[in-house]
Amino acid sequence: MNIMNIKLGWISSIKIGGKIIGSIAILSVYIILAILFSSHTPIYNPFSSGAGGEVHYEKGKVLSIDEQVINSSGFSGLYIGRQIVDVLIESGQYRGQTFKVNNALNYDTNFILHNGQDIVVSVNTSTDDKSYVNVYMFSPYRVVPLLVLIGLFIGAICLVGGWRGFHSVLGIIFTLTTVLFIFVPLLFMGVSDVLATILLVIVTSCVTLFLVGGFDRKTLSAVLGTVAGVVVSVVIMLIFSRILGISGYTSSDTDALLNIAGQSKLQVKDLLFTGIIIASLGAVMDIAISIATSINELKKQNQEASFSELFSSGMNIGRDMMGTMSNTLILAFLGESIFSFILMYSYQVQFRQLINSNGVAIDILNAVCGSLAVILTVPIVSAIAAKLLQGKQSSVKEQETSSNAL
DSSP states (O other), X not given: OHHHHHHHHHHHHHHHHHXXXXXXXXXHHHHHHHHHHHOOOOSXXXXXXXXXXXXXXXXXXXXXXXXXXXXXXXXXXXXXXXXXXXXXXXXXXXXXXXXXXXXEESSSOOOOOOTTOEEEEEEEEOSSOTTOOEEEXXXXXXXXXXXXXXXXXXXHHHHHHHHHHHHHHHHHHHHHHHIIIIIHHHHHTTOOHHHHHHHHHHHHXXXXXXXXXXXXXXXXXXXXXXXXXXXXXXXXXXXHHHHHTOOGGGSTTHHHHHXXXXXXXXXXXXXXXXXXXXXXXXHHHHHHHHHHHHHHHHHHHOTTOOHHHHHHHHHHHHHHHHHHHHHHHHHHHHHHTHHHHHHHHHHTXXXXXXXXXXXXXXHHHHHHHXXXXXXXXXXXHHHHXXXXXXXXXXXXXXXXXXXXXX
């Protein structure tokens, strides 16, 4: 008996290992193909510092601090002054060479360096003569702590969520890959911002929700509800953006985007709204799968439940969730604009100026339309899940009746 249990345990472990390896292999192939799809020639060379010049960001190590003048700025944690340090370059063309670097302390480079610290420096050559090199402080070397933080996140989600947690990690990686290496290149190719965003919603919701929830009617209803809720929200967003006179041209990065659009097929006009949908998509998928799962469990407990009963239950569950979800989205958008609100408060901006400014109008449109996507998903996914799951049980009962009749 013990031998049999051991064999079953080994077989189960092999199956799980095979699933993990297979999932990672498929995702790896997708990432490689996505990166190949996104490869392109830069519109301009951001690493040029003049005719024949180049800029490279390399890892370095502080060997010694030759000179140091550090004073308090009067603000907590903010210092002014400078450090002259010897830095050993540890990567790139100048690896193994030592340079003196001036670390000027101010509000955006407030890094006090220490002996032995890993940093990132910019190595600049201003002409074709590569013997003339300038090295500047860029930032602390953050790769290791960032990888530790990401590792903690992945470990926590897998530990708490188990197999579904692992699937969630795969879904997150898939979404990031799709946005960075598929969605953005499509925009550069001239694909409509709205069309590309809807395609992104369809693809990411299908993959993420089917990974987490499995291939069944419950997950299908969540996918359909997510897509439908987002599409309706996009329509409302486009209507009110026209009424309010808001577009991608009114964003803070318009100048840079227009410069890029002039040398590519990028459509700036509706670009603003892609960020709104992407920011709210996670919350929409969350509420959709939660309602669909709840209706599915209710149907398992009561196979005689009618469409109206299932729909009412979904609505009741959704009402409890959409308030907190909408509040979460609004707080997220407010958090992004907190610096602007502090400035407005300190300047005592007049109400008419405040409410009619581009920044505030965009923030309101972002928060409301993102929340509308969540709110509209509740009745849509409740209706779809109630219909699909009711049909599932009805078909089962019809099959049982036919079998008994035979």
